[in-house]
Amino acid sequence: MTSNSVFTRYLPLLLLAILWEVAPRLHVVDPSELPPLSAVAMAWWGLLTDGDLWTNGVSSFINWSFGLGGAILIGIALGVLMAWYQTVDDVASPLVKALYPMPKSALIPVMILWLGLGAGSKIASIGMSCLLPVILSAYNGARGVDQALIWSARACGASEREVLWEVILPGALPEILAGIRNAVAISFIVLVASELLVGQRGLGYLISFLGEGGVYDAMFAVVITVSALGFFADRAYLYFMRRTLVWRE
């Protein structure tokens, strides 16, 4: 490849789109199982104009932002404190290690059992799933802060608390931001999975509702919407991350 213009970069996507349109129309695949792209686009427009996409999107957004936001706040606090205080580490570390390999979606039924079918169980599922990568990144980031940096601050007269806020936290930031990126990816998976399972609201619910009703073009429209949202969330996050870490070259 010599050229990396916008055209060549998106060429594979364009080819996929053409294939998606042509294959069902030529009955290479069953159009009732994979409706042509144009039909999906029409269905998407329909969902957008009658407000279904919007109301369910808002509902999903609320669950997502509370779950992910909570995980970020609690995860950073816990990870940094584990790195800083040996006793916190001794108590929390075995729990974190035990929970780490657990499949995130396995938490959903447990949360439903405890918190019911409403938003609470979804927020908790997302929060619990996103917590571990944030904790680990904050822990490793805080651990990795150069001892001499901490000592320099202490020699300037910084208190232990000030060192925590002014040296450990910003020092751990690059790792924390990378951890949050993983959490964002996980959050989308668990969001959709939890709404697919139960509930009467949200984009995941819309997918399962349309799928069960056999409205496959609309179902695909929602699936694509969720994928696009995930993609753009990651892009926006990457941009934010680069802006925040300008000091690294």
Next chain:
Amino acid sequence: MAGSGIVFGQVSHTYRPPRGRPVLALDGVSLEVKEREFVALLGPSGCGKSTLLYLLGGFLPVETGSIAVGGKPVHGPGPDRGIVFQNYSLFPWKTVRQNVLYGLEKQRKPKAERERRAQELIELVHLKGFEDSYPSQLSGGMKQRVAIARTLAIEPETLLMDEPFGALDAQTRTLMHEELLAIMRRTPKTVVFVTHDVREAVYLADRVAVMTARPGRIKQIVETKPVGGSRTDFMHTREFGDKVDYLWNLVRDEAIKAQEANA
């Protein structure tokens, strides 16, 4: 004793790695550093000279023996003892100006004074024009000048330097030596300077304390203060060469011992 004179009294220190057996790093080190004196701690790597500096800085607890600064025992780090590390240890997320300002902020100085003092120091270390650069955009020598400015900003009576020029190339190092001496002439301080570079020690210090291979002890203390004349002139005298040779012979044996111990 008032002021910033330092007394190490029979200081021993055992390093306890998380895994493995404890290592005796320092063994009964006694040393006096007079106020406004420049003392170099010279020794092979791993001899505990940095450990001695960290104990003086209050970063490590003094478990055996005593360290007093100005007659008061050292208890934790404090702004009376500024430190400069080999790897600059600048806050990478802060600009040059913000780094220099950090200590002044911790000292709760009024804002106008902080700004004025920071600018003064940035000019002192010849970094005017780089105030808003981040450390990642600076060369090693420039980074170390920022670190020195940050430390000097809080006007410590004692300056602890942990191989501060060890990571710099030879030319930059020589220039930094001259700058450090110029700064010390303007604002004299008590300095404890850790190095394994014999010439650097003789050139900068009033006295050089040679340390043995681990466990570190003071092997010998050698006067290196030039009698009259400047240090730059001193460097070209026969006496300078003799001191360097003499000290090198002392260090050489210890460096060989240290190598054998590590082999």
